[in-house]
Amino acid sequence: MEKFKPHISVEKLNVFYGKHHVLKDITVKIPEKQITVIIGPSGCGKTTLLKSFNRLIDLVEGISVSGDVRVDGMDIYNGKIDVTNIRKKIGMLAQKPYPLPMSIYDNVAYGPRIHGILKRKELDRIVERYLKVAGLWDEVKDRLKSPASRLSAGQQQRLCLARTLAVEPEIILGDEPTSALDPVSAKRIEQEFIELKKDYTIVIVTHILRQAKRLADHVIFLYMGEVIEAGPAREIFEDPKEARTRAYIGGEIS
Amino acid sequence: MNLKLTRKLKEVIASRLMLLITALSSMLIFVMILGLFLKARLILATQSLPELLLSTSWHPLRGEFGFYPFILGTIWVTVLAMFFSIPSCLLTSIYLTEYASAKIRAFIKPLIDLLAGIPSVVYGLWGILVVVPLVKDHIAPLFGYPTSGYCLLTGGFVLAIMVFPVLISVSEEVFRAVPHEVREISLALGATRWQTVKHAQMVPRIKGIIAAIVLGFSRAFGETMAVMMVVGNVAQVPSSVFQPAYPLPALIANNYGEMMSIPLYDAALLLAALLLLLIVLVFSVGARIVLLRIERRVV
Numbered sequence: 001m002e003k004f005k006p007h008i009s010v011e012k013l014n015v016f017y018g019k020h021h022v023l024k025d026i027t028v029k030i031p032e033k034q035i036t037v038i039i040g041p042s043g044c045g046k047t048t049l050l051k052s053f054n055r056l057i058d059l060v061e062g063i064s065v066s067g068d069v070r071v072d073g074m075d076i077y078n079g080k081i082d083v084t085n086i087r088k089k090i091g092m093l094a095q096k097p098y099p100l101p102m103s104i105y106d107n108v109a110y111g112p113r114i115h116g117i118l119k120r121k122e123l124d125r126i127v128e129r130y131l132k133v134a135g136l137w138d139e140v141k142d143r144l145k146s147p148a149s150r151l152s153a154g155q156q157q158r159l160c161l162a163r164t165l166a167v168e169p170e171i172i173l174g175d176e177p178t179s180a181l182d183p184v185s186a187k188r189i190e191q192e193f194i195e196l197k198k199d200y201t202i203v204i205v206t207h208i209l210r211q212a213k214r215l216a217d218h219v220i221f222l223y224m225g226e227v228i229e230a231g232p233a234r235e236i237f238e239d240p241k242e243a244r245t246r247a248y249i250g251g252e253i254s
Numbered sequence: 255m256n257l258k259l260t261r262k263l264k265e266v267i268a269s270r271l272m273l274l275i276t277a278l279s280s281m282l283i284f285v286m287i288l289g290l291f292l293k294a295r296l297i298l299a300t301q302s303l304p305e306l307l308l309s310t311s312w313h314p315l316r317g318e319f320g321f322y323p324f325i326l327g328t329i330w331v332t333v334l335a336m337f338f339s340i341p342s343c344l345l346t347s348i349y350l351t352e353y354a355s356a357k358i359r360a361f362i363k364p365l366i367d368l369l370a371g372i373p374s375v376v377y378g379l380w381g382i383l384v385v386v387p388l389v390k391d392h393i394a395p396l397f398g399y400p401t402s403g404y405c406l407l408t409g410g411f412v413l414a415i416m417v418f419p420v421l422i423s424v425s426e427e428v429f430r431a432v433p434h435e436v437r438e439i440s441l442a443l444g445a446t447r448w449q450t451v452k453h454a455q456m457v458p459r460i461k462g463i464i465a466a467i468v469l470g471f472s473r474a475f476g477e478t479m480a481v482m483m484v485v486g487n488v489a490q491v492p493s494s495v496f497q498p499a500y501p502l503p504a505l506i507a508n509n510y511g512e513m514m515s516i517p518l519y520d521a522a523l524l525l526a527a528l529l530l531l532l533i534v535l536v537f538s539v540g541a542r543i544v545l546l547r548i549e550r551r552v553v
């Protein structure tokens with residue numbers, strides 16, 4: 001096992017949707033300032049695992065969670081903790097780009113405003129900065145006030161990235177963030193992630209193996225709600241220990 | 255071949271028929287306005303419209319038909335009902351869609367829907383037995399106004415309760431129509447639930463909310479029975495919410511068919527109906543204009 005500083009560490013996490021046992025005794029660590037990719041067949045619990053990191057699964061009715069998820073050593077399922085702080089710290093990018101029903105500017109400014117930044121100048125600065133980081137600034141700088149829904153899907157996803165970054169999270173979660181995009185836009189988002197890992201811890205779910213290979217520093221292979229194998233990307237892709245990992249990477253199970 | 259022909263024929267007949275029915279029903283409003291106008295013409299011939307609308311003197315026996323107190327009564331009762339019901343209905347529907355668990359929702363929703371089925375008369379009786387004494391003995395003394403309890407405030411309150419179910423279920427639908435993603439995105443950015451409701455859901459949905467309110471109150475304007483039972487029915491210009499009033503629907507319902515031997519009385523009541531119809535129309539057209547404005551600003 002490689003030694004690294006975990007940013008998120010999960011211990012014996014169990015999640016049930018009603019009686020349906022979706023995540024079983026998950027124990028994994030997410031390394032800081034690297035890209036961790038979660039792979040696994042459809043329905044194995046990838047989205048659920050990702051959403052348990054920022055407690056977005058709380059929204060699901062009838063869910064029950066046990067075990068520990070620690071972010072920077074802090075147990076986020078502890079009742080005393082303020083969920084909004086955790087979510088501010090952990091940004092999330094959804095599968096389908098979804099601009100809020102407002103202007104481009106307001107989309108990016110939404111988070112900062114929520115967290116109390118109201119000065120126009122400061123908001124302008126934040127909006128510009130993160131649209132630049134997301135590689136969208138040049139395309140939209142002349143129409144910040146127009147509705148975000150008019151952007152192309154690829155642009156929308158970059159806008160969503162800017163919106164996520166604007167609350168200055170430390171961790172970014174992406175649930176198949178390129179699956180709704182054309183190949184060129186997808187490549188751009190991938191590129192953004194590679195650049196962002198200097199400053200952020202990134203966790204991405206994907207079912208595209210080639211994308212996983214391009215991006216991953218660290219891999220978690222999930223199968224029917226269990227972690228089968230987790231480790232540095234090179235090890236998992238080139239020399240998997242488990243037969244099921246080998247089969248998945250070989251394309252035999254999907 | 256034959257089959258094809260009959261199919262086509264049926265299609266043509268069906269579409270024509272639907273067009274005809276749609277056209278007829280949308281003409282209905284004009285037919286009604288015209289009908290009322292023709293009947294009310296008699297009184298309009300004796301006095302000018304502004305005179306009728308602005309005069310406060312209602313003495314049918316003397317041939318004086320001043321509608322001002324009734325118009326004001328209608329508007330006041332409705333405004334009061336809006337004041338009571340809009341905030342509480344919005345909060346209720348927000349609670350039901352955003353905060354309540356499925357269990358609580360499943361319990362409360364049918365109860366609210368049940369309110370919609372209660373006959374107007376029952377609301378009126380409840381108003382007389384509960385709200386009238388409450389206003390008379392507890393609320394009015396707080397402000398130092400003597401009142402019988404049969405007054406604008408009581409009427410507005412009873413009316414508010416009556417529009418509750420419609421307003422709640424329509425605005426709940428409006429909130430439910432907000433895509434799940436919006437909520438998720440906002441919460442994932444660290445917003446509280448209230449912030450999410452306010453900034454991500456309410457503001458973009460303001461159109462729907464206004465539509466819900468218009469729908470609720472187009473009905474409220476004409477709501478007769480319960481209001482009539484508690485509002486006092488005195489033809490005077492109310493100077494406070496603790497005074498009785500006499501809304502247009504109550505005027506019509508109380509008097510049409512009686513005292514018809516008085517000259518022009520019948521025409522006056524039909525003019526009252528026409529006024530009521532026009533008030534509702536102005537209200538909903540006004541709301542539509544507001545909606546258009548908002549639409550231009552948001553999208």
Ligand SMILES: Nc1ncnc2c1ncn2[C@@H]1O[C@H](COP(=O)(O)OP(=O)(O)OP(=O)(O)O)[C@@H](O)[C@H]1O
Pocket residue numbers: 017020022040041042043044045046047048049060207
């Ligand atoms: N809201 C829910 N209520 C009940 N069961 C759910 C819910 N969401 C997901 N599940 C179930 O939990 C399991 C894991 O779902 P999850 O969405 O985490 O899988 P996934 O690995 O992300 O799949 P995919 O690759 O298709 O996105 C599935 O069996 C799914 O049917």
Ligand SMILES: [Mg+2]
Pocket residue numbers: 046047048175
């Ligand atoms: Mg998924």
